Amino acid sequence: MLEGFNTSGSIIAEHIGFALEMNLWLSIVLFLSVVGPMLYLAWKYRADKVKDEDIENVTHHLLLEITWTTIPTIMMFTFFYYGYTSMVTARTMPPANESIIIAVEGKKWSWNHTYPANANGFVHKTAELYAPANKNVILEMTAPLNDVIHSYFVPAFRMKEDVVPGRITKQWFNANEGTYDIECAEYCGTSHAYMLSKINIIPQADYDAWISSQDSKPAAFATGASKGQELFESNGCNGCHSVTDDSILIGPSLMGIAKGKTAQYLKDAIINPNKDIADGFSAMMPATKMSDEDIAEVYSYIATAAVAKGAAIIESNGCMGCHTTDGTPSAGPSFKGMGTLDAGYIKDAILAPNKDIAEGFSPIMPATTMSDDEIAEVTKYLKAL
C-alpha cells in the first residue's frame, strides 16, 4: 500500500510540493494561452465564414512577439528558481551531529538499513526503516560493487536518489509519524517491481527504547515472527526465494529443502553461493555473512515456514479435535497421508464434508467456511506432512 502520501510527510516534501503546485498553475496558464486562442481562432475564422477577400497576410507584430518571448522567459526563471531552491533543501544535508545517520544498502532486490551502534555496541540491521519523528535522518547509500544501480524513492517525502555501486550518495528527511513506502525507481532487473520496503516513523521514545535493545524491531512492530524469519527477510533472501510455496522467484524455492538437506548445506549456500549452482540458475546470489546461530534460525524458519500458516489455520478452526497428524485415526482419519488427495477433493471435504464420506467414518464433520487462500494453505500443510 502506498501510505502516507497525502500528509506532507517531510520538510522536503513541503518545498517540492510547493514547487510542483506553482508549476501546475503556471503551466495551466501557459497551456490556455496557446490552446485558448487556437480554439477561438479556429472557430472565428472557420472556412464557411470567411470570404477570400477578407484574408489578410499578417506576418509581424513586434509588440506581441516581444510579449510572448519575455513573459514565458520570466516564467522560466521562476520555475528555475523554485526548482533550484527546493533542490537545495533536498540536497543540503543537516549537520551530522543533529542527525541520525543510517547506512542503506540497496541490492538485488532488497533494501537493508544499518543503524549506528548502540551503547552496547550492538548494530541493528533491518529491512524496513525505523526512525523517530521530527528528527533529521541522513541516509548514506550505496550498493555492493558487483550489483547494479537502484534508486531509493519515497514518494511521500518527494525524495529520491540513485544508489550507485562504488559511490556513496546521500539524502535526508525529517518526517512526521506514520508509515511510508519505499520503492526502487531505477530499473534493476527481474524483481525491480518488488524492491519495496517501508519507512516507519515512530515516537522518539519508542525509537530510543528499541535502539538500546537488541530486538530486531521496535515493540509496536513485533509480529511474533521468529528470528529466523526476520533474518530471512532483512537479508533480502525473500526477494529471490520463496519458502511458503514452490514458486520460483529468482532463485529456487526453498520449500522442503529442510527435508533433504542439512543446516550445513544451507550454510554453504549462504556463505559461498556460487560454488555449486543449482541447475537452471545463474550465479547471481550474493554471498552473505551470517553467524552459525543465525543460520540455524534461518534453517528452522525455512523448515517450518511453508506450513506455518496452514498449521495455524487448522489449529484455529479446531480440526485437531478430530484429526491427528501422526497417522493414527481418531474421530476422523489422520491428516498424515492426505497429501496424496487432490486439491479439489480437499476443498469439498472442508466446505461440504458430507457430500462424500470416507469409508469407515460417520458423517459428523461440520462444514467450515474458509477462503480459497486458506484452503490452499491447508492443502499445502497436508501435503507437507
Added chain:
Amino acid sequence: MSKSYLDAGETHCAIGHPKTVFWQWMLTVDHKRIGIMYAAVMFVFFFIAVFTALAMRIELFAPGSQFLDGDTFNQAFTLHGVLMIFLFIIPGIPAIFGNIVMPLMIGAKDVSFPRLNWFTFWLYIFGCLVALTSLFNFNITEGEILFNFADTGWTFYAPYSLNTGTNVVTTLVAAFILGMASILTGLNFLVTIHRLRAPGMGFFQMPLFVWGIYATAWIQLLATPVVGITLILAVMEKYFGIGIFDPSKGGDPVLFQHLFWIYSHPAVYLMILPAFGIMSEIMPVFSRREIFGYRTIALSSASIAGIGYLVWGHHLFTSGMSDVAKTIFSFLTFFVAIPTGIKFYDWIATMYKGKIILDSPMLWALGTIITFAIGGLTGVTIAMVGSDIHLQDTYYSVAHFHYAILGGVVFLLFAGLHYWFPLVTGKLYNEPKAKVAFYLNFVGINLLWFPMFIAGYLGMPRRYFDYLPEFEIYHQISGIGAVVIISGLLLMFQNFLSSWKSGEASPLNPWNATTLEWYTPSSPPPLENHTKVPYVDFGPYEYHYGQPKVKFDLQTMKRID
C-alpha cells in the same frame, strides 16, 4: 499523361539497369522511392512495437502478474523502446519525408549523394536485421535457441547492461549501425541543402520543413557519433573488462549516463524538429495565408537544435551527479522551452485573419498543438530539479515523453502522411474516414497517457510489471485508451491502403499549397522531379486572398503570374 516515378523502369539504379520491377526498387537511388521503402519498413517494425506496447498495457491492467513475468516484461519494454526509438522515430520523418519532399521543396533533382542514400537505406536495413537477431540467444554448445532480447531498457545503463545475461552486445551493435545510417542521412541532407537549392533560393526562402530537416541533420551528424563511441566502449568493457563503466573494477557508471544522454537528449529534438517543420507547412496552407513570423520559426529551429546539445544532464538529476552540474543543466534546459513557445505562438498567430480549412492534415496539426503543449509543459515541470527529484523515473516522465513523442512527433508524422499522401501516391484518401481515425487517436492518447501523470505524481515508478493496488484505476483507464488509439490507427492505415489501391486520382495541387513540391508536371511527380529547375524569387508561403500568388507554367517552370 507523363510517367511518374512509381512506374516501372522510371528510376536510376545504383548498379546497372535491372529489368525486373523488384530489382528496380531494391537498387533504386531515386530519393522518392527510397523514402517510400523506408516508410514501408518502418511501418512493419512499428506494428511489432505497438504490439509489445499493447502486451504491456494488458499486463498492467491489473496488479499482479497476469501473463508476463518480470523478465518477459523487461524484455518487452526494451524491445518496445529500442524499436520505437532507434528503428522508427529517430530515422522516421527525415528518412521518409526528408527523402521524399525535401529535394522537391528546394527544386533539386535528387539529394547530393544519391548512391550514398541508397547505401544508407541498406545500412539501415542491415541494422534492423541485427536488432532482430539480438532477439535470440544462440546457445551453440547446447544447440538451443532462446528467445531472449536485451532486458536493459532502451537506455542500456551500465552496470546492468554489462552484467545481464541477455543479448545486449548485439543490440548495442545494432544501435551503432543504425546510428551510422542516421549520420549518413544527415550528412547527405546537409550537403543537399547547402548545394542544391534552386538558384535564387536563399536560406530564408526555404520552406520551413527544410529548415527543420536542416537543424535535424546537424544533430544527426554531431550527436550520433558520441553514442557510437559509448556503445563501442561498452562492448570493449563487456569483452575485456577494462572497467570503464564497471564499478567493481573502478569505473563510474554515471559517466555512461553522461555519454548516453549527450546523444540521446539531442535525439529527442532530432525527432521533433522535422515534425515541427511539417506543422509549419500545414498551418499556412490550411489557413490559406502567409505564415506569421517566418524568420523566428526558422531561427528557433536552429536554436532548439543548438541548445538541445547543452542540456543532456536533465536526465541525471537523481543519478548522483554533482549538484553544481544539476543546477547548470536545469538552467539551460529552460532555454529550449522559449524558442518552442515562440514557434507555438507564431503558428497560432498564423490562423488570425485566415480561412481555416479543417481537413484532416489541419485537424492533426491542431490536435498536436494541444497534445504537444501538454507534453512540452510537463517536460518543463521535470526540468525543475526539485520536481524531478520526485518525478524522475516515474510514470510522470513516461507520460511526458509519450505525449511529446506520440502526441508531437507521431501525430505530426500522421499529419504529414495525410498532407503528402496525394503527392506521393497520386490518389486522394477518404476524408470522413480520416476524420474518424483522428478523433479516435486524439481521444485515445489522452485516455492512454493523461492518467499516467497522476499515477506518476502519486509515485508509480516506471518499468514495473506489477504495482501497488492504488494505481489500478489509472492503469485501467490507460489500458482502455490503448485499445481506442490502436483501433484509430488501424482505421487510418486501412484508409491509406485502400485509397492507394482504389482511391480517386488527385489533382496536381489538391491543397492549394505554395511550396515547390506541388508544382511538378504530373501527380505523382516524375523521375528527376520538376521539368526544369525554377528560379526562386519569391517566399515559400505567398498567398493572395487565399490563393497561391506564384503560378508556374509546369512545362518550363517559368512564373506566369
Added chain:
Amino acid sequence: MSDHPYVPEIATDREGNEYEVQGWQGDFFGGKLGFWLFMLTEIMMFGAMFMVLTYYFTLHHDDFINASSSLNRTLGGFNTVVLLISALTMGLGLLKMRYGDVKGAKLMIWATILLAIVFLGVKAVEWTAEYNHGVFLGLPALQGGLPESKPFGEIIFFGMYFTMTGLHGFHIIVGIGLMLWLLKRINANQVNREHYILYFNIVLYWDLVHLIWVFVFPYYYMIGAGLSTGGH
C-alpha cells in the same frame, strides 16, 4: 545512373536572366563539404573518448602519470615523425596530380603506404612488448579485482590506450585500403588532373588520421614523461 555527360541545367528568372543550376553531379565543393562533415563525426567520436580519458585522469591523476611513464616514448616519437612525413608525401602527391604529374603522384602514394606500414609495424612491436610485460587487454593485470591487477587508474589508462590506439590503427589500415583503391582509380583515369575530388578527400582523411595522433601521442606517451626517461 545516367551515362550521358552531364550538362548543367539553366534556370531563367522573369527578366530572362539565366542562372546555372548546381546539380549533384560533378560538385567538387559538395564532395569536399560532405567529407568534412564526415570528419566532424570523427572529431566527435575521438572527442568523446578523450572526454572519458580526462574524466578518469581527474579521478586518478597519479595512476595515469605512472602508467604513462612506462610507455616507450622512443618508439612513439618515431611513429610521430613517420606520420608527419607521410602527411607530407600525401600532400605533395595531390599537388603533383593537380599539376599533371600522374607518375609522381602515384609514387607519393606508394611512399605514404610504405610509411603507414612502418607505422603499423612499430605499433606491433610496441604492443608485443607490452603483451610480454603482461599488459594487454584481457590479461589479468588489466582485469579489475584480481590479485595481479594494477590499480584502477592504470587499468583504465591502459584499457583506453589499447582502445584508442587500436581504433587509430584501424583508421590507418582503412587509409591504406583507400590509397590502394585510389591507385586503381588513377590507373583507370577516373581520377585525374580535372577530377581529383576522391584524391582530395583521401588526403583529407589521411590528415585527419594524423591529427588524431597529434593528441593521442602526448596524452598517452608524454604526460608521464617527467617521471622517468621511459622505455621498458
Added chain:
Amino acid sequence: MANTKTYEEERLGYYKVLGGLLLLTVVTFIQPTMFLTDATFGVQMLIGTVKAWMIVMYYMHMKGEKLITATVIFALFLVSFFFVIVMIDVNNFQYGDVSHITSEITSAGGSSASVH
C-alpha cells in the same frame, strides 16, 4: 580553387609546415625534462593544439573556407562544451572521499586531484 601560386611555391609551403611540425615535435620531447615541468599536461596539449591548427590550416586547406571553418568551429565548440560540463561535474564529485570509484590504491592524490 582560385590559385595563383606556382607548383614550386606550393611545395615550399608544404616543406615549411613540415619543418614547423618537426620542430614542435622536438619541443614536445624536451619539454617534460626541461621547462614548465609542473604543467606538462597543459603544455603538451597546447603544443598539440598548435600542431593541429597548422595541419588543418595548411595541409587540409582550410584557409579561406568560410562555411567549412564555421562547421568545424561549431563541432569543436560542442566537444569543448561537453568537456567543460563533464569536468565541472567530476571536479565537484560529491562524497568522493568515501566512494570506491575515487579511491587511489597506489598513490596519494585522491579525489581532489585536479587536471594539471
